[in-house]
Amino acid sequence: MTPAALADLVRAVAVDVLTSRDLDHAALPPTVVIERPRNPEHGDYATNLALQVAKKLGVPPRDLAGWLAEGIAGRDGVASAEIAGPGFINLRLAADAQGEIVRQVLAAGADYGRGDALTGTRINLEFVSANPTGPLHLGGTRWAAAGDALGRVLSAQGGEVVREYYFNDAGAQIDRFVRSLIASAKGEPPPEDGYAGAYLSDVAAAVLRAEPNALALPDAECRETFRRIGVGLMFDEIKRSLHEFGTDFDVYFHEDSLHSSGQVTEVVEALKEHGHLYEADGAWWLRSKEYGDDKDRVVVKSDGAPAYIAGDIAYFRDKRRRGFDLCIYMLGADHHGYIARLKAAAAALDDDPATVEVLIGQLVNLVSDGKPVRMSKRAGTVVTMDDLVDAVGVDAARYALIRSSVDATLDIDLDLWSRRSNDNPVFYVQYAHARLASLARNAEDLGVKVPDSASDVDLSxxxxxxxxxxxxxxxxxxKVVSTAAALREPHRVARYLEELASAYHKFYDACRILPQGDEEATPLTTARLALCAAARQLLANGLGLLGVTAPERM
Incomplete structure (x- = not known):
């Protein structure tokens, strides 16, 4: 019996009990909370249902808990139901009912843990979206891991997820990048506000190989040549790094297309027409304070050029026109202001601000030998995705970046994450899977069949x-997967996998699984092998949601 099935059973009993005592069962919550007690001696599961509804019903919580416990204890699969404290109910399941979980895992296989909470919801998930002015830094790398994992978790709940990269190929940062490339091509130091790093000379040299006469062109043509080729090369490099990191996108959306297609101009005129913009000091301002922002925002500057928010508004409208029900933006630590700004933009377009969600990720620091790592051999000023992968590998890098909530600053100890020991969380989880795979191979060598279903297995x-x-x-x-999706917190899956690996290792140390010497396999052998097969399946399912491999050997 799964926790969800037990919750349904408890609620059904509660309806019967309240009805029989002329109490209004409408006071019951739609879903009963079932939790595992911290102390196993208190039972397999517990519920606070009596405490939750007793006041509404006007009865003492312990009295209500007693009535419920009496009704629950008589149901199939429940070994006992006992009152605890002010009105908790501790539940123990019969062994065969508890074993039903193993049966369900083996029957569902890779689909176990999936749900339908987001079925029918089209989700645009925008993440990374780093400017193509240099290699991906650690902030973008964190989003590459956590964003991809979130996409997998949302899909596991039935969401139709489109991963999107907003390619910033317009604006002042691109101009600085181009000037830096030209300076490098000329053998000059970068401009005062430019970019530095060995990668610039590589890109500049590649531009000159493609267009040997680029430096001899008139200034405007020279800049456009370095922009067109240099930005393209840099973006190709970013996409290569992301792909090798296990993160691919369905859509690469070019910011410049919003301007060249006229969408920015169109949305500005529409906002003016509906009175959402006003003119002051020669500029056009969005009445964003009316929609919850801390101040009004300039949409068209006094020189007639669109401000950055103009593109943001056009981009949001474009997403909605493409049919997305939910637009999730995963932005860096310096983008807190975008939460109210983007919701205000939605409201100004007479749309529902709830269709906008903004997740803010905090900074990542690398530590080695107890000291911070601050410089990259290639990028010069920042540590990059490739630096992290070179140090610990893709699996460890992804897992390290996913296993903590993105709203907290993260320190990654390179010495820890490169270690092949149980101190390294990803090694600990992967080793559990490899150990289970080894166990299955050993069983086959002994001629003992590992069940691929539990139809004929005595799980009691x-x-x-x-x-x-x-x-x-x-x-x-x-429940872990559904909660991770609902709260947009894929780190919950990683932490769960560590609990699962721990539970398996403790089981393995306490319970002998395979026969030894001349011993024959018994029904208990088969039951334990079924349990191991379920644990192995769950480790693979969970690691798959994180985009981390489940090795057969280590």
Whole structure:
């Protein structure tokens, strides 16, 4: 019996109990909360339902808990239901009912843990979107890992997710990049406000190989040549790094297209027409304070040029016109102001601000030998994605960046994450999967069949405490995935996998699985192998949601 099935059972009992006592069962919540007690001695699961609704019903919580416990204890699959404290109900499942979780995992396979909460919802997930003025830095790398994992988690809940990279190929930063490339091509130091790093000379040399006479062109043509070729080369490099990191995008949206297609001009005129813009000091301002922003924003500057927010508004409208129900923006630590700004833009377009979600990611620092790592051999001024991958590998880099909430600053200890030991979280989880794969191979060598389903397996034999703890941890996975999707927190999956690996290692140390010497395999052997197969499947499913491999050997 899964936690979800147990929650349904408890609610059904509560409806019967309240109805029989002429109490209004409308007071019951739509979903009953079922949790695992921290202390296993208190039971397999617990619910606070009586505490939650007793006041609404006008009855003492312990009395209500007693009525509910009496009704629950009589149901199939429940071994006991006992009152605790002011009105908690501690529940223990019968061994065969608990083993049903193993049966469901083996039946569902790679689909176990998936849900339908977001079915029918089209989601535009925009992340990374780093300017193509240099290699991807650690902030963009964090979004590459966490954003891709979030996309996988949202898809696992039925969402139709489109991963989108907003390619900033317009604006002052591109101009600075172009001037830096030209200076490098001439053998001159970069401009005072330009970019530095060995990569610039590589890109500049590539431009000159493609257009040997580029420096001899008139200034405007020279700049355009370096812009067209240099930005393209830099963006190709970014896409290469992302692909090798396991992160690919469905759409690469060019900012410049919003201007060249006239969408920016069109949206500005529409806002003027509907009275959402006003003129002051020669500029046009969005009445964004009326929509919850801390101040009004300039949309068209006094020189007639569109401000950056003009492109943001046009971009949001473009997303909605493409049919997206939800637009999630994953932005860097310096973009807090965009939360109110983008919601105000949606409201000004007479759209629902709830269709906009902005997630803010904090900074990442690398540490080695107890000291911060601040410089890249190639980029010069920043540490890049490639630097991190070179130091610890793709799997460790992704896992390290995903396993902590993105709204907290993250320190990555390169010494820890490159270590092949259980101190390294990704090694710990992957080793559990490899250990399970090895166990299956050993079983085959002994002529013992590893069940690929549990249809003929007596799971009621799994009565050891460590077996129960592992089964209940496995049963938590669907809730972990649904919560991670609802809260946009893929790190919950990583932390869960560490709990699952721990539960498996403890089970393995306490329960002998394969026969030894001349021993024959028993029904308990088969039941434990089924449990191991379920644990292996869950580790693979969870690592897949993070974009991290599940190795067969280590």
């Amino acid at each position: 034999l799994l009565t050891h405490q460590r077996e129960g703890e592992l089964i209940r941890t496995i049963g938590d996975f669907p």
